[in-house]
Ligand code: FPP
């Protein structure tokens with residue numbers, strides 16, 4: 001099964017999630033639906049709802065709660081992106097101007113708060129304390145991950161641990177929660193929920209590592225974001241850590257200077273990309289991502305063979321194969 005077949009299989013459920021997202025924007029404060037609709041129509045892979053739906057189906061659940069909670073996880077994700085683009089001063093996402101570039105930082109933060117609050121209202125109405133706990137835990141980790149990243153801005157280490165800690169929290173935690181919540185909807189036993197949670201965590205780490213590789217290697221038009229954005233923002237992601245570890249003393253000096261520079265030109269980004277090619281830093285990053293995906297797939301091996309297991313492996317494979 002490939003990723004398109006997965007999307008086809010979940011087409012109707014994903015359309016229902018989309019409807020629920022639109023409904024969640026109901027507010028007489030006009031700016032909320034205006035910005036909300038702009039964000040939702042801007043595309044996005046809906047990976048988190050898809051993982052929640054498919055984890056639920058793996059354990060035999062196909063009911064309406066998966067739609068609501070799929071909507072919840074995408075609302076939280078959208079809220080974090082709104083806040084993230086303000087923090088990163090990003091002006092482009094998914095090939096279009098960011099909300100902060102269009103409506104300003106204040107509107108972005110506050111509408112992010114609305115989406116975040118709405119997601120918790122929906123969860124409260126659903127009424128499952130364990131699910132609320134899982135999501136609250138994930139969101140706490142997410143916020144910690146972002147703060148950890150903030151304090152590491154401009155810093156570069158030869159070690160990967162601290163960086164992987166950021167990734168684990170800022171990206172993997174929510175993806176892991178989506179999988180765990182899906183499994184819990186399906187009434188999975190604790191071991192099954194744990195397996196899905198670890199599966200989600202590992203594909204989540206891989207997802208961010210691929211994102212970090214794409215930041216340097218993607219075709220800008222397809223990526224919908226500026227190439228070399230992480231370097232410009234002072235984020236020492238895995239490709240840069242690996243490059244830094246292997247570079248000569250003068251190259252290392254140049255890399256750390258660029259990471260703290262006020263401005264980084266496209267030419268300088270290209271120079272770093274050239275070094276990454278020489279040192280195979282992108283290859284290393286993608287190989288590391290593939291290792292996490294392979295480990296994630298192993299987590300599913302403990303479950304009974306079900307056709308829906310193939311859905312999850314196809315999503316895992318897509319994560320490393322994607323080009324945007
Ligand atoms: C994208 O990372 C951003 C995240 C994975 C998480 C952002 C989380 C927050 C801002 C904090 C929590 C917010 C709430 C509402 C609780 P990136 O900058 O690496 O990716 P990008 O290139 O797509 O921007």
Ligand code: MG
Nearest residue numbers: 084085088090
């Ligand atoms: Mg960002």
